[in-house]
Amino acid sequence: MSTERVAVVTGAAGGIGSAVAEVLAPRHTALLLLDRDGEALEAAAARFGTRGVRVRTAVCDVADRDAVDREVDRAERELGPVEELAHVAGVLRAGAATGDGDRDWDLSMAVNAGGTRNVCRAVARHMVRRRRGAIVAVSSNAAKLSRTGMAAYAASKAAATRYVLCLGLELAPDGVRCNVVSPGSTDTAMQRDLPGGPGSVVRGDLDAFRLGIPLGRVADPRDVAETVGFLLSDAARHITLTDVLVDGGASLRD
Numbered sequence: 001m002s003t004e005r006v007a008v009v010t011g012a013a014g015g016i017g018s019a020v021a022e023v024l025a026p027r028h029t030a031l032l033l034l035d036r037d038g039e040a041l042e043a044a045a046a047r048f049g050t051r052g053v054r055v056r057t058a059v060c061d062v063a064d065r066d067a068v069d070r071e072v073d074r075a076e077r078e079l080g081p082v083e084e085l086a087h088v089a090g091v092l093r094a095g096a097a098t099g100d101g102d103r104d105w106d107l108s109m110a111v112n113a114g115g116t117r118n119v120c121r122a123v124a125r126h127m128v129r130r131r132r133g134a135i136v137a138v139s140s141n142a143a144k145l146s147r148t149g150m151a152a153y154a155a156s157k158a159a160a161t162r163y164v165l166c167l168g169l170e171l172a173p174d175g176v177r178c179n180v181v182s183p184g185s186t187d188t189a190m191q192r193d194l195p196g197g198p199g200s201v202v203r204g205d206l207d208a209f210r211l212g213i214p215l216g217r218v219a220d221p222r223d224v225a226e227t228v229g230f231l232l233s234d235a236a237r238h239i240t241l242t243d244v245l246v247d248g249g250a251s252l253r254d
């Protein structure tokens with residue numbers, strides 16, 4: 001068996017993706033960091049320069065199936081067998097469910113739903129051959145909750161969540177585990193770009209039918225990344241087909 005331990009992280013230039021890469025780096029010999037934002041990706045990769053892990057970056061749109069297949073195949077050839085995938089890339093476009101935001105709808109579906117399928121499928125095909133591997137996709141608690149102004153996002157994340165869990169069911173006999181991590185409000189550019197600010201998110205907003213966060217704070221990206229890291233690790237070897245909420249209790253789900 002190869003001694004290489006390779007992980008792929010998508011959305012690695014972003015708040016949660018770069019935190020996931022930091023969590024995974026110590027236990028891997030190589031990381032493929034993938035994002036569509038080349039400049040931010042290089043900045044994220046530079047942080048790993050001295051940590052003894054080989055880092056490859058790929059500027060790639062996860063909605064582009066051929067580009068994703070190419071990058072994953074290249075990583076398998078040049079870095080080694082990919083054992084862990086953290087699929088984190090995603091977009092949020094706000095807009096009323098009755099609105100005309102067709103482009104936002106199409107983008108949300110192409111990136112959040114289609115991108116999840118493209119990336120997970122590309123990696124899973126290699127894992128199945130080896131009968132070994134773990135996949136975690138970062139979705140959102142919006143996949144489970146109705147939110148005003150977020151229909152496209154919530155619908156696309158619900159599709160992504162269900163795809164990953166169906167994939168996990170098909171791949172369980174092949175020893176490949178697939179899980180979902182569903183964050184709530186997390187302190188990243190995506191969250192900071194939303195109107196209202198963290199105060200109203202934590203307190204809740206009755207006019208928007210939105211409850212607050214029982215733990216009283218917005219998540220740090222590391223809070224989400226540690227959960228992703230655990231689910232990918234051998235410590236979670238008997239866990240598959242789960243969807244773990246990391247939202248400070250905001251979904252009121254048990």
Ligand SMILES: NC(=O)c1ccc[n+]([C@@H]2O[C@H](COP(=O)([O-])OP(=O)(O)OC[C@H]3O[C@@H](n4cnc5c(N)ncnc54)[C@H](O)[C@@H]3O)[C@@H](O)[C@H]2O)c1
Pocket residue numbers: 010011012013014015016017034035036037040060061062063088089090091092111115138139140141182183184185186187188189190191
């Ligand atoms: N921040 C939150 O409050 C929050 C809450 C729930 C879920 N999430 C999810 O967490 C994930 C990470 O988001 P974040 O908060 O770190 O946001 P972010 O905007 O900081 O990071 C997202 C990253 O994904 C990349 N990306 C976007 N579209 C891409 C594409 N088509 N191809 C490749 N890369 C692409 C961006 O360039 C960026 O680096 C997303 O899937 C998001 O939906 C975030």
